[in-house]
Amino acid sequence: MISAHSAPEFKNSVVRWIDRRLPIFTMLHGEYIVYPVPKNLNYFWSFGGMAMVVLVVVVLSGIMLAMQYAANTDLAFDGVERIMRDLNYGWLLRYVHMNGASMFFIAVYIHIFRALYYGSYKNPRELIWILGVVILVLMMATAFMGYVLPWGQMSYWGATVITNLFSALPVIGEPIVTWLWGGFSVDNPTLNRFFALHYLMPFVIFAVVLLHVAAMHQSGSNNPTGVEVKSQEDTITFHPYMTAKDSFGLMVFLFVFAFFVFIAPNYMGHPDNYIPANPLSTPAHIVPEWYFLPFYAILRAVDFQFLWLVPAKLGGVLLMFSSLLVLAMLPWFDTSKVRSCRYRPIYRWFVLLFVVDVVILGYVGGKPAEEAYIVIAKLATLYYFTHFLMITPLVGWIEQPRKLPNSISESVLKSV
Amino acid sequence: MDDNANHDGNDDGVIRRDFLAYTAVGMGAIGVGSFLWPMVDSMNPARDVLALASTEIDLSAVAEGQSITVKWRGKPVFVRHRTAEEIAVAESVDLGDLPDPEADSTRVQNAQWLVLVGICTHLGCVPIGQKDADAKGDYDGWFCPCHGSHYDTSGRIRRGPAPRNLEVPPYQFVSDTLIKVG
């Protein structure tokens, strides 16, 4: 970008010595101090940083938990209870970790909404967007495997249902599931490998986040007008302006986090996970963690054979994975030349409607597979795909966008 | 190819070089593969897991109309002592009505005793219907609450997302009141 700022002259001689041999300080200075950001960013732009902070918090608490945890079906459940009752601050570590996972998803979902509404996924930021969807998928895998570790009823049956998804694949399905389990059901080998992978994956997430941010620093941040930065007048330096704004946003976010940890630590969890895993009895109503519910609803929505070709089970699985795929492909479905919904009088309502649709999916995903919910899930699933595959391209063609401001500065000054 | 040939002055040399490159890459691929496969295969069931013993089930205490659940290979096995009525219903179904057509007679060795792996063929939950008080679904067999699959009195899928009938495990009658599963 406009990192034409010359390398700073560092006062500290050690820093100077290192920087001459390995210019990390110059890089940090360029990317996080003088890095120019559009001057009209609103608080929606703070959620990426928040997600980054929770990621660090969750990883740190996770490493401390791993020092106490034993990945063995005979020990895991009681071991986690021991963490809760006997370990110094064990309850805090675990509640921070559990709720940290939820807060991570909250931050990321809002972050994604921001991109949807302001068109941040569009040229030239498609790759940032795709890397973002990759992060989302990795987060889901990580959180799913983490949830298995305390070896409660939801852990066990969640793991059973989700690994069984792969059995839907023709021919190779069954061998793959046996391979994933390392046996003939979810059992000790499964718990062991899930722990190993649960430890590994957050670091893969870090790596992809790094690429995501690097790609973003290449094109620069989008902004609420969706109009590209035209001159230096449109920007402010990251520090102290954005650092101050982000810190305030982060503080509010951490308050919410603290509320859950200290006041309602199990609110976002499920009580059945405090019952030890029992392979002979499935709880009457199993549900995944809240952040999976919309996808779970899509999975369950297919209870019919599709065109004599795709049996229901495979159909549900394919549709669930497709829901992430169409999300990743969004930049190519959106035909509009205008980025921000501020200037898209029709599409903005559809983006909001899409959010409502996902919330409805999440709601029915948490309900038993009974009538009314099943029909709603089917309709909402249909709408989910219609939004990407039909509404988005069509509205892009039909819609008459509002007149765009000539520059970010102009829009800012006009609104004063 | 021609370009290269001119470059090197003779065709022969080019072919030999390509051959060297391909063999080198090929050997590399074999080397990587022969390290990858053991890693992948190590995640498959180990010998101790495969060597799980069979389970014997005593049927003498199971009255007509009752069911019991026994653990085999870490999974529940359902044994139901079917009533004459249940058997009649199971046998009279038109196979054309079944998503996974199988005659009741091929699913039992002795019509009174239905032996099944108690795992829903959809995504692996344990269906309910073993206890008297349980919901048994619309076909009086078992009901999987996870995503709503209904099984009949032969353990066959009738409605819902499950693709196949409940599996019949390998078993044999050791005596009239004792079966060995596995």
Ligand code: HEM
């Ligand atoms: C992307 C980052 C991560 C996410 C989203 C995540 C998510 C989760 C979740 C949802 C649970 C279940 C909590 C419960 O119900 O008890 C869990 C448990 C656990 N996680 Fe993580 N985790 C992350 C990173 C890590 C890391 C880096 C470690 C380090 C080894 C770790 C170690 C553990 C351990 C030992 C448990 C079991 C103890 C417990 O259940 O509280 N996690 N994780």
Ligand code: FES
């Ligand atoms: S697992 Fe039984 S219906 Fe899905």
